[in-house]
Amino acid sequence: MAIDKIYDDIPGTVVFDSDQAIKGYHLNQFCISLRLAPNREAFKADPQNYIDQFPMTPEQREAALNQEWNLLLELGGNIYYTSKLAAFHGINFQNLAGLMTGMGSDYRDMMIAGGRNIDGNRYQSEWDEK
Amino acid sequence: MAYISSGVACSHVPALGVASDTGIANDDYYGPIFKGFEFSKQWIENEKPDVIFLVYNDHCTAFDARIIPTFALGCASEYVPADEGWGPRPVPVVQGHRELSAHIAQSLILDSFDITIMNEMEVDHGLTVPLTMMFGQPDEWPCPVVPLAVNVVQYPAPLGSRCYALGKAIRTAIESYPDNLKVCVFGTGGMSHQLQHKRAGLINSEWDDRFMNLLVNEPEKGASIDHIEYLREAGSEGIELVMWHVMRGALNEQVEEVHRFYHVPASNTAVGHLILENK
Numbered sequence: 424m425a426i427d428k429i430y431d432d433i434p435g436t437v438v439f440d441s442d443q444a445i446k447g448y449h450l451n452q453f454c455i456s457l458r459l460a461p462n463r464e465a466f467k468a469d470p471q472n473y474i475d476q477f478p479m480t481p482e483q484r485e486a487a488l489n490q491e492w493n494l495l496l497e498l499g500g501n502i503y504y505t506s507k508l509a510a511f512h513g514i515n516f517q518n519l520a521g522l523m524t525g526m527g528s529d530y531r532d533m534m535i536a537g538g539r540n541i542d543g544n545r546y547q548s549e550w551d552e553k
Numbered sequence: 554m555a556y557i558s559s560g561v562a563c564s565h566v567p568a569l570g571v572a573s574d575t576g577i578a579n580d581d582y583y584g585p586i587f588k589g590f591e592f593s594k595q596w597i598e599n600e601k602p603d604v605i606f607l608v609y610n611d612h613c614t615a616f617d618a619r620i621i622p623t624f625a626l627g628c629a630s631e632y633v634p635a636d637e638g639w640g641p642r643p644v645p646v647v648q649g650h651r652e653l654s655a656h657i658a659q660s661l662i663l664d665s666f667d668i669t670i671m672n673e674m675e676v677d678h679g680l681t682v683p684l685t686m687m688f689g690q691p692d693e694w695p696c697p698v699v700p701l702a703v704n705v706v707q708y709p710a711p712l713g714s715r716c717y718a719l720g721k722a723i724r725t726a727i728e729s730y731p732d733n734l735k736v737c738v739f740g741t742g743g744m745s746h747q748l749q750h751k752r753a754g755l756i757n758s759e760w761d762d763r764f765m766n767l768l769v770n771e772p773e774k775g776a777s778i779d780h781i782e783y784l785r786e787a788g789s790e791g792i793e794l795v796m797w798h799v800m801r802g803a804l805n806e807q808v809e810e811v812h813r814f815y816h817v818p819a820s821n822t823a824v825g826h827l828i829l830e831n832k
Contacts, residue, residue: 435751502749520753534818538756
């Protein structure tokens with residue numbers, strides 16, 4: 424019996440479960456390789472050639488090169504990994520959240536004001552109504 | 554014999570490490586957070602633990618996607634702060650306690666907790682930020698640390714109830730160690746936060762408050778919170794809070810809450826902190 428994904432009705436959230444982990448393995452290994460300075464230099468010198476060491480799908484490869492942060496998560500990326508690619512581009516966690524939420528610099532203000540309220544953000548159906 | 558005197562719960566937001574390391578811990582943004590730990594620094598100076606047993610999660614630093622142990626116990630003589638992508642934190646190397654680690658590893662496995670043994674391990678902000686929050690910026694950390702890394706990156710993390718039971722087994726292990734050591738147990742991570750996708754920035758202060766109350770006063774009930782509740786109510790990364798149950802399981806049924814601090818935000822996260830003493 425397949426495992427029931429009871430978390431699929433949480434809006435704006437990709438749970439990094441074992442299916443996602445399998446899908447994203449090479450993508451995530453590419454991202455985490457950028458933790459180390461020599462790899463960052465190699466990627467900077469020749470992005471296409473560097474990324475081709477990692478046998479990810481063409482869609483993942485394009486999303487990584489084009490910095491499509493939400494798509495990367497949907498294609499099996501995990502935020503702790505994709506954040507290393509973001510850091511390579513000089514984007515910190517908070518700015519990355521600004522990009523993923525489409526809020527830009529308003530994101531930081533939302534956090535200072537107490538963060539995103541849980542009300543209206545528990546179920547996908549609550550987002551669909553909007 | 555060794556014994557557990559107290560427990561500390563503490564968020565490990567990386568930005569707090571950066572704030573301490575770059576000298577902006579007293580600014581308007583971070584100042585209120587570090588102020589919330591002033592009591593804690595004084596408390597731990599008086600408490601003087603001989604060893605800290607520190608429960609944390611690695612953020613694909615020591616373990617990338619190749620190897621994902623659910624529970625990994627550090628058994629090394631030292632743990633070097635890792636380069637997480639912007640150079641290692643300028644903090645002291647963490648000293649281990651190999652004999653106590655080895656004893657705990659053996660005791661846990663014979664107690665049905667089949668942990669992974671790490672004889673070499675780099676450590677990231679998950680371990681070093683709580684030390685910074687509790688000890689500030691010493692030249693050397695004041696005591697050795699036995700680290701326990703818990704997988705909370707790939708779903709599913711271990712259940713809260715399993716973490717709580719592991720805490721009890723850790724206590725049994727520590728209490729059967731022949732040397733007279735005073736041990737303080739740290740449970741780190743949390744509180745509510747979501748770092749990813751369109752719901753990033755989620756904070757649920759009401760839920761965090763309820764979680765802390767349950768943890769302190771009704772720990773078994775707290776440990777029975779299921780994964781879907783963490784994900785939905787505390788955010789996808791809020792599931793780190795299962796690690797607090799390991800700490801709580803290692804303490805007495807009845808504890809005294811000597812300090813509580815809560816603040817929103819540190820970067821994307823609600824900061825929560827508790828100090829609990831065995832009654």
